Amino acid sequence: MSGRLYRALGLMSGTSLDGIDAALVTTDGRAAVETGPAITVPYGERTRDRIRECLGGGGPAASVEEELTELHAEAVRRFLAEHPAGPLDVIGFHGQTILHRPKEGRTVQLGDGALLARRTGVDVVCDFRSADVAAGGEGAPLVPVYHAALAASLERPLAVLNLGGVANVTWLGTGGEEMLAFDTGPGNALIDDWVRRHIGASFDRDGALALAGRADRQWVARFLAHPYFARRPPKSLDRDEFRGFVPEHLAPADGAATLVAMTAAGAEAALRHLPLPPRRWLLGGGGRHNPAITAALARALGAPVEPVEAVGWDGDALEAQAFGYLAVRSLLGLPLSFPSTTGVKAPMPGGRLFRALEA
Ligand SMILES: Nc1ncnc2c1ncn2[C@@H]1O[C@H](COP(=O)(O)OP(=O)(O)O)[C@@H](O)[C@H]1O
Numbered sequence: 602m603s604g605r606l607y608r609a610l611g612l613m614s615g616t617s618l619d620g621i622d623a624a625l626v627t628t629d630g631r632a633a634v635e636t637g638p639a640i641t642v643p644y645g646e647r648t649r650d651r652i653r654e655c656l657g658g659g660g661p662a663a664s665v666e667e668e669l670t671e672l673h674a675e676a677v678r679r680f681l682a683e684h685p686a687g688p689l690d691v692i693g694f695h696g697q698t699i700l701h702r703p704k705e706g707r708t709v710q711l712g713d714g715a716l717l718a719r720r721t722g723v724d725v726v727c728d729f730r731s732a733d734v735a736a737g738g739e740g741a742p743l744v745p746v747y748h749a750a751l752a753a754s755l756e757r758p759l760a761v762l763n764l765g766g767v768a769n770v771t772w773l774g775t776g777g778e779e780m781l782a783f784d785t786g787p788g789n790a791l792i793d794d795w796v797r798r799h800i801g802a803s804f805d806r807d808g809a810l811a812l813a814g815r816a817d818r819q820w821v822a823r824f825l826a827h828p829y830f831a832r833r834p835p836k837s838l839d840r841d842e843f844r845g846f847v848p849e850h851l852a853p854a855d856g857a858a859t860l861v862a863m864t865a866a867g868a869e870a871a872l873r874h875l876p877l878p879p880r881r882w883l884l885g886g887g888g889r890h891n892p893a894i895t896a897a898l899a900r901a902l903g904a905p906v907e908p909v910e911a912v913g914w915d916g917d918a919l920e921a922q923a924f925g926y927l928a929v930r931s932l933l934g935l936p937l938s939f940p941s942t943t944g945v946k947a948p949m950p951g952g953r954l955f956r957a958l959e960a
C-alpha cells in the first residue's frame with residue numbers, strides 16, 4: 602500500500618566540496634521509492650576556494666550562500682533540461698555544510714531556501730539538520746531512513762558505508778526496524794586536501810598516488826587511539842575533526858596511503874559498535890571509485906565489500922536521492938531522524954519548507 606506519490610528532486614553537496622548532485626525520486630515518503638535520473642554539476646575551483654574560506658563558520662558566508670544557491674538553481678535548470686520529466690512537487694535542498702558541532706548545538710548549511718524556491722518556482726525543503734540538533738541529536742547521519750526504505754528486501758545484517766568527505770555507516774539489522782548509524786571517521790576530505798597540496802589535483806584519481814605509497818602503521822594506530830572511535834554511537838563528525846592527524850612528516854605517496862589506511866581503519870573500528878557483524882558491506886559515495894580505499898576496506902572488514910551498484914542502486918546519486926526522499930517525509934511531517942541514527946530522544950521530524958508562491 603502506498604500513499605500519494607511525490608516527484609522530488611534531491612540536491613546534495615557534500616563535504617568533499619566536489620560539486621552538486623541532483624537526483625530524482627518518486628516516493629510516498631515511506632516504503633514506495635522509485636529512483637530516476639541524476640546529474641552532477643562540479644564546483645569550479647574558485648567556488649571551492651570560497652567555500653573553504655567559510656569552513657568552520659568564518660568567511661564571507663552570506664555572499665557564498667547566495668552564490669551557492671544560484672548554482673543550485675542552475676543545477677535544477679540543467680537537470681530539467683536534460684531530463685524533461687514533468688513538474689516537480691518538491692526540491693530537497695541540503696545546502697553546503699561549513700560547520701557541524703552538534704555538541705555546541707550548531708550545524709550550519711549554506712543555502713537560501715526562499716531564494717531557490719523563487720528561482721525554480723518549486724517548493725523547497727531545506728535546513729534538514731537544525732531541528733534534530735536543537736532537540737539534542739547529532740544532526741547526522743540523516744540518510745539511514747532512506748537506506749532502510751531501499752534495502753527492505755535485502756538480506757541482513759547489512760551495512761551501507763557512504764564514502765563522502767566524511768564516512769558514515771548505516772547498519773540494518775535482522776528485525777525489520779532495527780537500524781544503527783553514525784559517522785565512522787574520515788572519508789575522502791583529508792585525502793583530497795592532501796593531494797591538492799602535494800600534487801595540485803583535486804582528488805587522487807583511481808587511488809594512483811596512495812597505491813604508490815606505504816601506510817605508516819604507527820601513525821594509523823595513533824589515530825585510532827582518538828577517543829572518537831571508542832565512543833558509542835550515535836555520533837557524528839565535523840569535516841575537519843581529524844585535521845591534526847594529517848601525516849605531515851610523510852612524502853606525498855606515503856601520506857596518501859596513510860590517509861587511505863585511516864579511512865579504512867575508521868570503518869573497521871565501527872565494527873565493534875555493531876550489534877551483529879554485517880553479512881556484506883555496500884559502498885556508496887565517491888570513495889568507492891578509489892581502488893586504494895576499496896582494497897583497504899576489503900582487507901579490514903572481514904565480509905564482502907561491494908559497490909551499491911551490486912544491488913542496483915546508484916552510488917553517486919544515493920545521497921541526493923535521500924534528500925529528495927527526506928523532503929517528502931518533511932512535507933508529510935514524518936520523522937527524519939531516530940534515537941538509533943542521531944541519538945535524538947524521540948523520532949524527530951525536520952526540514953523547513955519554502956513555498957514557491959510565497960518565496
Ligand atoms: N575515480 C576516483 N578516484 C578516486 N577518488 C574519487 C574518484 N571519483 C570520486 N572520488 C572521490 O570522491 C569524492 C566525492 O565523493 P562524494 O560522494 O561526492 O562526497 P561528498 O558527499 O562529500 O560530496 C571526491 O572528492 C574524490 O575524493
Ligand SMILES: [Mg+2]
Pocket residue numbers: 613614615617618619620621622
Ligand atoms: Mg559530492
